[in-house]
Amino acid sequence: MYKCCYISKKIVITAVAFTVLAVIFISERFLFPSSAYSEEEDAVFLPVIMYHSVCGKAPQEYIVTPQQVESDLQWLSSHGYTAVSAKQVCDYANGTGSLPPKPVMITADDGHYNNLSQLLPLLEKYDMCAVISIVGSYTDVYAENDPHQDNYSYLTWDDINALTASGRIEIGSHTYDMHSLSGERKGCSKLSYETAEDYQSILREDLSKLQNEVSRHTGQSPVVFTYPFGAVSRESLPVIRDMGFAMTLTCREGPNYIVHDPQCLYGIFRYNRSGLYFTEEFMRKLMAGE
Numbered sequence: 098m099y100k101c102c103y104i105s106k107k108i109v110i111t112a113v114a115f116t117v118l119a120v121i122f123i124s125e126r127f128l129f130p131s132s133a134y135s136e137e138e139d140a141v142f143l144p145v146i147m148y149h150s151v152c153g154k155a156p157q158e159y160i161v162t163p164q165q166v167e168s169d170l171q172w173l174s175s176h177g178y179t180a181v182s183a184k185q186v187c188d189y190a191n192g193t194g195s196l197p198p199k200p201v202m203i204t205a206d207d208g209h210y211n212n213l214s215q216l217l218p219l220l221e222k223y224d225m226c227a228v229i230s231i232v233g234s235y236t237d238v239y240a241e242n243d244p245h246q247d248n249y250s251y252l253t254w255d256d257i258n259a260l261t262a263s264g265r266i267e268i269g270s271h272t273y274d275m276h277s278l279s280g281e282r283k284g285c286s287k288l289s290y291e292t293a294e295d296y297q298s299i300l301r302e303d304l305s306k307l308q309n310e311v312s313r314h315t316g317q318s319p320v321v322f323t324y325p326f327g328a329v330s331r332e333s334l335p336v337i338r339d340m341g342f343a344m345t346l347t348c349r350e351g352p353n354y355i356v357h358d359p360q361c362l363y364g365i366f367r368y369n370r371s372g373l374y375f376t377e378e379f380m381r382k383l384m385a386g387e
């Protein structure tokens with residue numbers, strides 16, 4: 098009797114552990130699918146760089162100097178990489194376009210003014226492109242009140258139009274006003290006690306506000322959604338898909354493999370380009386999955 102109970106207890110523990118692992122595995126594939134396709138025949142390795150502020154201040158985790166960016170772009174260029182737009186990546190996933198050999202995607206978060214004054218001229222010099230994900234409230238409030246300071250300003254709507262007019266920049270959504278760590282909510286993630294319906298309606302309201310503003314000011318509608326602080330909730334996906342976003346960017350580090358399946362575009366991994374690295378060190382990490 099004792100032995101029987103012991104065995105069944107062991108079986109139950111094993112079954113529970115197996116279920117937990119299976120749930121984690123399935124959730125990971127659901128939230129971050131692009132890493133799961135490495136063995137597919139049509140899989141294209143896509144490293145993605147995440148910049149933030151590009152200015153003359155002392156380099157930090159989220160601040161790089163223009164010289165560091167130039168060194169990165171020089172490295173990419175001399176090693177045969179071609180910067181690709183989110184549209185090119187989406188077209189490949191949808192089976193309507195191709196990707197060049199050794200593609201790389203460059204992204205910059207938060208909508209810093211120096212992305213126009215410092216990053217764009219470098220992209221022009223090295224014939225590259227980037228996705229810049231803006232926070233609507235930063236543009237509406239901070240940028241309008243104190244514009245065009247390299248070290249701290251955010252992009253105004255005129256700046257954003259200048260970026261898109263360059264033909265090198267796609268504007269992504271980084272939420273209208275959910276880029277915060279100060280309240281209970283981390284970025285736009287779901288609170289544990291919130292119902293899925295309540296959360297989805299809050300998220301939809303915020304994202305719609307920025308989509309409407311971008312479309313009113315630029316005539317374009319972002320197709321890239323960038324999770325603030327990389328905080329991803331599975332309940333966000335139905336809203337994001339339904340609103341027409343074709344790609345989501347996270348802050349999780351890892352390789353992406355793009356295949357002819359648009360599902361692989363949700364949960365793209367990126368490497369934060371900290372100003373505390375040398376180019377060679379950073380590129381070694383970025384290209385590890387090649």
Ligand SMILES: [Zn+2]
Nearest residue numbers: 206207325326
């Ligand atoms: Zn951000």
